Amino acid sequence: MVSTTEDLAQLCSEMARHDYVTVDTEFLRETTFWPILCLIQVATPDDEAIIDPMAEGIDLAPFFDLMADPDVVKVFHAARQDVEIVYNLAGLVPEPIFDTQVAAMVCGYGDSIAYNMLVSKICNAQIDKSSRFTDWSHRPLSEKQLDYALADVTFLRDVYEHLKERLEKQKREHWVAEEMKILTNPETYDLPVEKAWTRLKMRVRKPIDLAVMQSVARWREEEARERNIPRGRVIKDDAIYEVAQQHPKDQKALSRLRALPRGFENSRHAEGLLEAIEAGLSTPKEDLPVVPRPSRSPEGTGAATELLKTLLKVIAEQNQVAGKVIATADELEKIAASDDADVAALKGWRYELFGKHALDLKRGDIALGFEDRKIQIIELE
Structure with missing residues (x-):
């Protein structure tokens, strides 16, 4: 060596x-x-x-x-x-x-x-x-x-x-x-601490809950980096979700949370967590974050997505390339919902290989058929 x-x-x-x-x-x-x-x-x-x-x-x-x-x-x-x-x-x-x-x-x-x-x-x-x-x-x-x-x-x-x-x-x-x-x-490789909350799942429904979740996630990120320990050793994700919804304001309230380890409320780190919660709760109403809402897909999107999955599989096999690198499941859903979806599958080489065919399939310019025990792409008049 x-x-x-x-x-x-x-x-x-x-x-x-x-x-x-x-x-x-x-x-x-x-x-x-x-x-x-x-x-x-x-x-x-x-x-x-x-x-x-x-x-x-x-x-x-x-x-x-x-x-x-x-x-x-x-x-x-x-x-x-x-x-x-x-x-x-x-x-x-x-x-x-x-x-x-x-x-x-x-x-x-x-x-x-x-x-x-x-x-x-x-x-x-x-x-x-x-x-x-x-x-x-x-x-x-x-x-x-x-x-x-x-x-x-x-x-x-x-x-x-x-x-x-x-x-x-x-x-x-x-x-x-x-x-x-x-x-x-x-x-x-360097996600800013103020964006640490984006690592978490969206399990809150109110803007004030999201403000608390953002503040606590930032506190945990800073603690983990300073103490050089995994994030989960500070507090686990489930604890952040519970804190964001329950808004504990003192040690007694912390002791009632199931997701925090027993005795955490008496640790020297409890004060930092309570300060982070208070910072989130003190967010002015006009500055509260907007809770992302899942967009409603147009009727028929589910069926269209299934067709696009089949088309992707056919094109991936024909071109000997992994389907995952062409389009993700989330991208297929967005394409099914809108021809103007802002996704990588509708840009550059992915568009030439798959995206334009996906739009053709939605418009009825091509079809999928079964021939010689294989699914084939059929050009329509």
């Missing part, structure tokens, strides 16, 4: 000469808000290494410089958590990046395919998953653990080169590029 800043700088300098580097991380976050980075695996076409970020005195700056190098493509599988770690530690989003899970969906390997399944299909190799849930913070790591960790980036080279070649042949590189814009947007 690379365990000194000097060796890391030399490694990253050599890797920066290549067009791409495959990257993976091992981390722990069961008991913390911020993930604890335990291991970094990197590989280029002719080299591979494991970096020990927990080594005493090591400075990860050379690695972060490599992640920021615009001339080197950073290849991940299911990149979001790995990128989040880099963003939290260095304040940067690796770019450019290539997510093999997204590319695999575009190439027809199914929805959100697991890495080991992709390696099996493309490399005809099996990965020993017995070390998957190991304690990566423990030192020393066994040879078996290190072999497992390194396989996450060595096989990834072949996976990347295979998918890249396939995308070029199918002329679908821009499909993946659109998805990468989301993964390279800093807002994906």
Whole structure:
């Protein structure tokens, strides 16, 4: 393992000469808000290494410089958590990046395919998953653990080169590029504390209840970050919903809430929760948030949505691409309700592949029929 800043700088300098580097991380976050980075695996076409970020005195700056190098493509599988770690530690989003899970969906390997399944299909190799849930913070790591960790980036080279070649042949590189814009947007990894309530389900019906929920969710987010513990260790989501509806104003009222742990009302954190509740209740009437209301879909939308699901399945199979990357169930419902729905499925390559056919089906310009034991798209006069 690379365990000194000097060796890391030399490694990253050599890797920066290549067009791409495959990257993976091992981390722990069961008991913390911020993930604890335990291991970094990197590989280029002719080299591979494991970096020990927990080594005493090591400075990860050379690695972060490599992640920021615009001339080197950073290849991940299911990149979001790995990128989040880099963003939290260095304040940067690796770019450019290539997510093999997204590319695999575009190439027809199914929805959100697991890495080991992709390696099996493309490399005809099996990965020993017995070390998957190991304690990566423990030192020393066994040879078996290190072999497992390194396989996450060595096989990834072949996976990347295979998918890249396939995308070029199918002329679908821009499909993946659109998805990468989301993964390279800093807002994906840094939700402002005042928007913490958007992580929650909408279980309130009154504006004042929503104001309390927003205030308490912000307090919990700030507490979790400051104390570096998971959000649920501060208070659980169910407690926020109950607080938002019951409006407890003192310790006695807190003690009657079923969703709060017994004795919470006597803890030093109860005061902060009560202050957050009071802040929400003190919101001026003119500043109260609007409770989102589910829009009523026009009559027949349900049946139209089912037809669109079938159309999506047909088009996905014909083009060997995962339906999930073309349109979501929510988008299909919105298209069924309105031809002018503001959804990704009616824009760009998705429109050409599926969206325009979806609108044609709604207008009666095409139909779905059953022929040769397959559902077919039928052009109508």
